[in-house]
Amino acid sequence: MSHKSRIHYSVLNSSISGGIYVLKMLAQFISRSLFIYFLGKELLGLNGLFTSILNMLSLTELGIGTSIIYSLYKPLNEKDDHQIKALMSLYKKIYTTIGIIVGILGLMLVPFLHIFIESASEINGLYYYYILFLLNSVISYFFTYNRSLLNADQRSYISAINDFIFQLLVIIVQAFVLFLGKGYAFFLIVQIIGTLLSNITISIRVNKEFHYLKDVPIMKLPKETVATLKKNTIGNLSSKIGQIIVNGTDSLLISIFVSLASVGIYSNYFLIVSSVQQLCVQITNSITASIGNVAVAGDEEHGFAVYKKHYFVSFSLLYFSSTSLMIALDPFIHLWLGSSYLLSKATMLAIVVNFIVKLFRQTPLVFIDAYGLAWIQRWKAIVESIANLTFSLLFLIVFDLGIVGVMLGTILSSLMTVSWYEPYVVFKYGINKPFGTYLRITSRYLLILLFTLLLTYSVNNQIEILGIVGLLIRLSVGLVIALLIYLIVFKNDDEFLSIMLIVKKLLKR
Numbered sequence: 001m002s003h004k005s006r007i008h009y010s011v012l013n014s015s016i017s018g019g020i021y022v023l024k025m026l027a028q029f030i031s032r033s034l035f036i037y038f039l040g041k042e043l044l045g046l047n048g049l050f051t052s053i054l055n056m057l058s059l060t061e062l063g064i065g066t067s068i069i070y071s072l073y074k075p076l077n078e079k080d081d082h083q084i085k086a087l088m089s090l091y092k093k094i095y096t097t098i099g100i101i102v103g104i105l106g107l108m109l110v111p112f113l114h115i116f117i118e119s120a121s122e123i124n125g126l127y128y129y130y131i132l133f134l135l136n137s138v139i140s141y142f143f144t145y146n147r148s149l150l151n152a153d154q155r156s157y158i159s160a161i162n163d164f165i166f167q168l169l170v171i172i173v174q175a176f177v178l179f180l181g182k183g184y185a186f187f188l189i190v191q192i193i194g195t196l197l198s199n200i201t202i203s204i205r206v207n208k209e210f211h212y213l214k215d216v217p218i219m220k221l222p223k224e225t226v227a228t229l230k231k232n233t234i235g236n237l238s239s240k241i242g243q244i245i246v247n248g249t250d251s252l253l254i255s256i257f258v259s260l261a262s263v264g265i266y267s268n269y270f271l272i273v274s275s276v277q278q279l280c281v282q283i284t285n286s287i288t289a290s291i292g293n294v295a296v297a298g299d300e301e302h303g304f305a306v307y308k309k310h311y312f313v314s315f316s317l318l319y320f321s322s323t324s325l326m327i328a329l330d331p332f333i334h335l336w337l338g339s340s341y342l343l344s345k346a347t348m349l350a351i352v353v354n355f356i357v358k359l360f361r362q363t364p365l366v367f368i369d370a371y372g373l374a375w376i377q378r379w380k381a382i383v384e385s386i387a388n389l390t391f392s393l394l395f396l397i398v399f400d401l402g403i404v405g406v407m408l409g410t411i412l413s414s415l416m417t418v419s420w421y422e423p424y425v426v427f428k429y430g431i432n433k434p435f436g437t438y439l440r441i442t443s444r445y446l447l448i449l450l451f452t453l454l455l456t457y458s459v460n461n462q463i464e465i466l467g468i469v470g471l472l473i474r475l476s477v478g479l480v481i482a483l484l485i486y487l488i489v490f491k492n493d494d495e496f497l498s499i500m501l502i503v504k505k506l507l508k509r
Helices: 003-061 064-077 081-108 110-116 126-139 146-152 156-179 184-209 211-215 223-248 250-257 260-285 288-297 300-337 345-360 362-371 380-398 403-416 418-430 435-460 467-490 494-508
Strands: none
Touching: 003 126, 003 156, 003 184, 003 223, 003 250, 003 260, 003 300, 064 081, 064 146, 064 223, 064 362, 081 110, 081 126, 081 146, 081 211, 110 126, 110 250, 126 184, 146 156, 146 184, 156 184, 184 211, 223 250, 223 380, 223 403, 250 260, 250 380, 250 403, 260 300, 260 345, 260 362, 300 345, 300 362, 300 435, 300 467, 300 494, 345 362, 345 403, 345 435, 362 418, 380 403, 380 418, 403 418, 418 435, 435 467
């Protein structure tokens, strides 16, 4: 694939994925509003809790998805149809097995649900709801392996469009169900049907796009490919454990140590922040396959140049999104749901800081996947997980900090472990550059971000206008200040100029 085509597909994936994700965010807010109106705060908390429990069960994926996508880069680049089919056949078998394992483990958790939910006996249909939620999770594993081929071939936009169409249809039908007063069970059944149809549709599309694979006999994978796959799988398993424990246990801890209703309130903030985070991730992750092609070529100087550009784009997204969240998160929640759904200022601040820490990790994570470096950093997530649980329980039990304590535990564990180690792995084993280079770039970005957040937050505290007009004024003032600082600081940077050049060329087309 040529350099020009890599840029073309990167921009195509980024723009379509980003645009669709914005629409998905709007659809999610409509769905959440209807959910709260018709089903209430407690079932909202239950929905968030079930999501966390089943996210923990997704640990059984073992990181095989990322490993096989990495393994597909080279055969796709070399048009090795036999190896592509062999990998896809293996992926299908593994994901079918995973779906069965998730179902079995999920059923084994049924007798223990009361441990996570203090008011379990007061919720009618609790176990029935859980089984439906579990069924949706299990179904998601079947057929979904086909998406990996599209992602590795730099056509993730096809999957993004497919998923959005079905998500929109599901939300429309769910709204109709809620208006008819059918309740939470029917709400979940509609979700199950939508998941199944979405996976079947994407499978049909992949079979059509890669129809030539039907005529290719399945070959035995080379030993070196299997060895690399095993090592990356083990490395990704470690990373998966860290992600599940750090991100998946927040709602569990809040439910156990605070209340189920608090899980529902926190989940609204989480929906907004994670939606913004995933939008940024969608834009940056959509060029992972392009980075994978650079990694296969083995050009370290080119790899470093791509890293700096990617990091700059990721920081730019982080810069403007964190500024917007700091200014508008509380006012938006107040307008959307009312004052009873607001968290404390300290909690809001901790949520935004956690968001910033996560997004600063995005570029190193993308390069770890693209360069196949999961094996090297296989132990880091274990250390992160232990640190996260230790800090969270300390802040919850000893200091009784509630949701703030959970956030602080996540922030501190990330800063002490993965936030520095992941870029270290990329610089040492991927692009082969001094780690001090990363520290200088990141320190500069952090100082600029901190200055901008303090200035915009201070200025906006002087604005006393309430309501939607006040929210729009706050956002406008904050973003104008942020944009002026951004242009003053970066207008002569090579990364800024090169990205602007690409944008101008695309606009001319």
